[in-house]
Each structure stands twice: as C-alpha cells, then as structure tokens.
Amino acid sequence: MGKKRATNGRLARKEYERALPLLRERLVQLQVQLKESAAKVILIVAGVDGAGRGDVLNILGEWLDPRGVETFYFHAPTDEERERPLLWRFWRRLPAHGRIGVFASSWYTEALHEEVSNKREQADLQKELKGIRHFEKLLSDDGTLIIKVWLHISKEAQAERLRSLESDPDTAWRVTDDNWSAHKHYDRLARVARLIVKETDSPGAGWTVLDATDARARNLAVGSLLVQRFQSHLRRITARHARPERPTLHPRSLAPAGRRRLLAVRLDQALSEEDYERKREKWLGRLNRSLRALQAARRSIVFVFEGWDAAGKGGAIRRLASAMDVRNYRVVPIAKPTDEEKARHYLWRFWRHVPRDGFVTIFDRSWYGRVLVERLEGFARKDEWRRAFKELNEFEEQLVNHGTLVVKFWMHISRDEQLRRFRAREHTPYKLHKINEEDWRNRRKWGAYETAAGDMLALTSSHFAPWHVIPSNNKRYARLRILKTACRAIENELEQ
C-alpha cells in the first residue's frame, strides 16, 4: 500500500492559521517555478466518501493560482469516448505542460466503481490496472510528476461526519443517498481501494495515503505534500537539464535484420497501364465491400503511411480513399506539431485523431516520426526514442485491443528512383511545391534513414500490427499492392 503520512491528529484553528501564510507563500512560489520550467504535473485526489475530497479541491483552488490549474472529473463516458480505447478520454484531457492537472476523478474512479458494483471479473480489473500502470509509466518516463493522494477516514468517522452534516438543516443537502450507500459498503470499498492502491503504487506514480479525520490537519498535510513534491521535482528538472542532442549521420542499428530486410526488397516490378486499371476497379470494389462489412460491425481502421520522400504516399492514399465513402474516412497529414501539441506528451497529437468505431483514419506520416526524423535530427533524446519503440507498440496494442484494425505501410523506393522523382518535380511547375531544400538534405542522409527505418520495421512489427513493406519504384504496382494488402487485412479480420 502507498506511503502513509502521519498527520498531527486534531489541529487547533490558531495553530492552523499560523501555519497557513508560509505554506501558501511557498506553494505559489513553487507554482511559478513549475510554470517557468514548463513542468508536467498531475495530481489525483481520491479517497473515501466524506473524507473531504471536495473541500481539498476547493482549498487548492484558493491556495494555487487557478489560471495555472486545470481541474478534471470524469462522468460516464460519452459515445465519442466509448467508441474509442479506454484511455482516450484521459488522453484528450491531458493538461498542457506548465499547468497543474488536478484530477478530481480519474482513471481510478471507474475501476473502483465497476469493481464495487460487481460488474466484472477479477481478471478484467487486473487488466485495467495494468493499463493504468502503463499509462502512468509513460507519463512518468516523460518527466511528469504524478502525485496521487488517497484521503482516508474510518467507518466511524465517516458516519459521524455524515450525521453531523445532516443534523444542520443548512448543510443537510451536502449528504446524498450515494454517501450513505458508500457508508453501507465501507468495508468492501476499503478492500477494493487497498487492492487498487497496492497494485498501482509504482515508482514515479506512488500513492500517499492521508488520514483525513481532522479537516485542518488534512489540509495542511495535502499542502505540505505538494510543497515537498514540487520542490524535489524542480530539483530533479534542474539537475538533468536537457543538453540538446545532435543530429547523427551514422546511427548504430539496434536490429540490423530490419535494414537487411529493406535492402533485400525487389523493386523491379512491372505493371501495364491497362492491367492496372482493370485490376484496380476490381480491387476497389472488393475493398469497398469488405470496408462496409467491417463498418457494419462497428469496427474502426487506422492506416499508417510511412516511406521515403517521393515514394508516392499521397497518390496511394488517394487511390485507397477512393474506395471509401467520403463521410467515413479522414486523412491526417502529420507535419510540425502546433504549440498545443508541443505542450503535451508526444503521443497526444496522435491520440487526438484516433477514429471512432465505424470510421477510418489514414495517417500520412505518423507517430513513427519519433524513431525516424526525431531520432536522426536529435529532436528526441536517446533515452526518449529508444523507449519509443515499446511505447509505440503499446499504443497500437491499445487500439487493437479496443477493436481497431491497424494497417501499416512502408513505401519503399530506391535511391536512384527518388532522384528521378525529385528532378521530375523540379521540372513540373505544379509539382514544384512538393520539393524543397529539406528534401535534398534528407536525401543526403539516406543511409542513416535506412538504419532507422530498418530498426523501426524490426522492432515495431507486432503480430497485432505488422508492417507491410510495399515496393514502390513502380507507382501502379505499389498502389495496387496497397489496395490488395488493405483488402486482405480487412477480410482476414472479418473471418475471425
């Protein structure tokens, strides 16, 4: 179980008021420093009914500068939320760096609630807690300070508090049937809570259990805990202050088999214009039918397009999309992140676009930028991009567990073919905008990208979301191959 902190039992009002000014001064100073270092802070306030969760949130609203705080609470999921992976609703609400995210209810609330209302199997709880651990680890690895407070009072203290509120006609409204029901199930709730706290008391996301019997002592304890955790977090941030990484031209491969696989790809396919047109219509029709069947089953699809510059991603995406109803799919081109995106975990901007059940999202470039351009250009630190392979697999696993089909294409061309296409772009006025100095710069790093792409293919080709390497020197062949692959992936899914 989480770390227990002693609170001083009953606290006299005078003593409380003496302690407050210094505490509040320290808190706002620290909040300013956290903001200035764009620190990532999440505070979860959970606990027993009647332990004063609402009062604590209210007092924090007074102690902290509310402009730097975002408070969240989660109700029953909306249909937009239900039709996406479990954690989507929390991802969509992640606060920006530099602001303190206070979670009045959180990913724990549902877990606790469902468990107590006896709605599911023990195994499901364990699976959900595992998901929570992964989520918190992801945030914590990214440098997020996660403070989790559990406010505890005894069954007797709970009854006493509810009765005392009820006895005054002016405060009786604060007590609801839910409160008494929670009291009735106190023991059971306490048991589940202990289990949840124990199972999710991880390094980097530990619980602090506070005795909340006395309101003033409880408030001071929460305040002091924040001061202490803010201070140590700021020290840690300053200590590891980011020395920027430098771009690398000669990355060391983590999984040389991936690069070997790339080098072995045959690129000399032929396909005549007539052959292509005939087969295309046939496969588009077949793809359209299977897409509709999958959508009828309320399943969603994520297509990922990665590949060399000028490999033909745009054209292939348009051909793929022409089998779809315009209302059902969306193409998301991934370029530079906006500032709202930069101010959050790097996966946030992809979670934003995760499709609802029955819909298709086509990513033109994707989260794999983390282990390609960000790795090679030094935008991500070494520990960050190395960790990313696992994080990207886990991200896709969450999609797949929810029922999303994930189909990933690497469009592969030879270096010579790229040169031909770059030159053609430079000589076609309406294609000129597709080529710039950066493309030429990237081209000079071909070898480095070959290594990074190889590592990516080897380390993120999971059984639930394998990579499809598409030979693309011949555009027609590549487009048809993508249609076929997409079609078979969906049909395969339908058969299961």
Place this chain on the structure above:
Amino acid sequence: MGKKRATNGRLARKEYERALPLLRERLVQLQVQLKESAAKVILIVAGVDGAGRGDVLNILGEWLDPRGVETFYFHAPTDEERERPLLWRFWRRLPAHGRIGVFASSWYTEALHEEVSNKREQADLQKELKGIRHFEKLLSDDGTLIIKVWLHISKEAQAERLRSLESDPDTAWRVTDDNWSAHKHYDRLARVARLIVKETDSPGAGWTVLDATDARARNLAVGSLLVQRFQSHLRRITARHARPERPTLHPRSLAPAGRRRLLAVRLDQALSEEDYERKREKWLGRLNRSLRALQAARRSIVFVFEGWDAAGKGGAIRRLASAMDVRNYRVVPIAKPTDEEKARHYLWRFWRHVPRDGFVTIFDRSWYGRVLVERLEGFARKDEWRRAFKELNEFEEQLVNHGTLVVKFWMHISRDEQLRRFRAREHTPYKLHKINEEDWRNRRKWGAYETAAGDMLALTSSHFAPWHVIPSNNKRYARLRILKTACRAIENELEQ
C-alpha cells in the same frame, strides 16, 4: 438562386489534358499565397447524387497540396454534439487560418436531409437557414472566403450515370440503394435544394451552381472557379492590409447610459461575518437543490464573470462552485489564446468550452474581452469590436435557444477599493503573484474601461442573457449576492 456558370458541355480528353497543367500550376501557386497570408478559406461541395461530389473531392486532393487542406464531413451528430447548440459541431471543426477547409458535407446536409425525409415543419427549416446565414455572415465578416458549389445534373443524366456504373460488375459497388432512392425523389430534392440555395445565397457566401453532366468539364469548372475566387480574395486581403489600431485612452461611448448605470451603483453595503456565514450556508443549500433540479432536466448553465481587476472574481467563483458537485462543473480561466486559438475566429475558443446538457461552465473572464481589453488596447480593429456586440448577443442567443441558462456578472468596485486591494496584495507574500505591472497599467486606464464596460452592459444585456451588476466593495456582500442571483436565475428557469 446562386450564380450559374456555363460549363462547356462535353470536353474532349485531349483538350482537358491540355488545360490541366496550367490550371494545376496556378492552383498550387495560389494555395501557397493563401497560406502565407493566413487566409481563411471554406469550400463547400454539395449537389445532386451522382453529380460526382466524391470525384471532385478526390481531384482536389490531387490538385491541391493535401497538407494545407482539411476535409470534413458530418455524420449523424454524436451525443456530445446533440447536447450542445446546433452549430457547435461545425465550430469545433473550423480549420485553422492558412488552411483550406473543404466541407464534403456541411451545415446544409442535415437541413436538406431532414427536410426531404419530412421530419419537420417549414418554420423550423426557415429558422435553421437563418442560423446558417448568421454563421456564414460571421465568418465572412471575419474575412473568410466562403465558396459554395452546387453540382447539378438532370434527372435523366442521373439515371444514366447510375445505370452505366451498375452495368459494369467492377463499378457496380459504387451505386447504393441510397442513390436510387435519391433518384426516385429527384424532383422533391431539387425543389428543396433550390429553396435552400436561394435562401442562403448571401453576399460573401454566394452559391455557384455548376452543370456536372460532363465529368471533365465539371472538374475544369471547379478548378477555374477556385483560381478565380482565390485570386480575387488575395487581392482583397492585400488591399485592406491591416494597419494596426492604436490603444485608446479616450474611447467614445456608444451607449452612455451604460456608464451612467455603473457610476450610480451603490458600493457601501455592510454584512457581518456571522450574518454572512449563516446566510451563505442557507443559500448554498438552496442553490444546490435548484442546480440539481435543472441538471435533472438535462439543462446546462454558463456563468460569466467579468469585472475590475481585484474585484474578487476568483473568490466569488470558488464560493459559487462550492454548491456544486465537482463532477458537474468546470472553471475556464480566459487568458491569452493559444496559437491554435489565434488561428481561428475569435469566438472559437469559447465555443470549445460550451457545456454539455446537464453541466456547468464558469468563465473567469470571457468573450467580452473583445469589447473591453481588445477594444481599448487596439487588438481588435474598430469594425471588429463594433460588430462584436451583435455577435456576442447572437452567440448567447444560440446557447439560450439550445436550452442553456446564461448568467453574467459584472463585479463592480470603486477605484479606491481597487487601490487598497492592490496594496494589500503587494504586502501579502502569497498574494504577490496576483499583482503585476499590467494591473497597474490597466488601473491608469480606469476611465477608458468605465466607458467600455458601460457600452458592454448597455449593448449586451439582452432579455435572454441580462447582466447582473454586483456591488463588490464588500466581498462578503458580493459573494452572497452572487449566490442569490444565481439561485434566483435558476429557480426562475425552473418555473417556466
């Protein structure tokens, strides 16, 4: 009816292919210029079934740089959308400036569909079309280029096209039952479409009806239309190139009665600590009960807090919120817009936070910044902030029409009282963060703000969303008065 453009009847493939390169070159050049001037462009592609809406969208995806295009389509509204005003779902999808928003379906789709399926009264259609006109005017006034294309084919051409697709087994999948049903109701659909086009063919948002019988002629017509509209829009942007406004210390009042009302506010109320505490609990209880009743009726509330710096907005909001369940309300502090917000219509960032049915949003400062700080500091041009009074009223009217209760407070203090509070902040370490040079600067503009606030109170105090001026020299009195006002506003709503 919208402007009809002649297309050249049948167009030979050779002629088509000869015209293409120049058209495409021009389009991408213009797209670059639009992006560079952060132009606001919305393109709606609507029309008869089988007229090739999908094909047109596809070809635009090829002609334009897809990274600068956002394509949208609207399905049946989700519950998150149904539980907010009609236009919320379109507001939430407005593209960023500099990108071209292509609407494959739009605010017209539902209007047409519902009308044809005979689901409602003529009066409802007229009301919806009025809302659409307002929405488009709002965008157009803001400098958005709105291009609305209606693709037209005759009933015979429609039948021919559907039959020709069906006759080839490879393309038969492109024809659905919906298409044939649309064919059966061709005349009726055409009649409603004519009405809708006529009623929404406004200056700044006119329709262009294109003959879409011949696919190549249609494509060229769409392309040429875009070239022409892009060009004229760019000329207009360059011509009126924003000379920045200068801050003003001596604004001219538009409605002097508002300022007089402010000056006449009594500020010498007294309320003892004991009196306050007793009454507060009572009113909190009453407020809680009425809030729960309103929420049980699935109604939402928007509270707006405006007022002088140091008038006590934060404290009043916390007291108000203490009557609410933490899960049901959200406090949204309005500070500087993020870049995603700056890149859209100024109301977008407020639409973002419009509450769902059954929820409460408390705005700590609000859209009224447009006619206060933005007016006085020159952040909005004169035509912009003058237009805003009407726009803000319309915004709130939409909330109210949806069933949202809008309660607005202006917290009023005297200039002397502000000085006392500023000094107290400077002498209390934990309040120091609440005061900075800007507050002192604003204070020196007291008279100007008095005029702007007066205009605001006079021009935006509608019967559906009146302003409540709260005398706030006495903090306890102000907090209690806000509780009472909120409570009565809700009770009043419940009685209706």
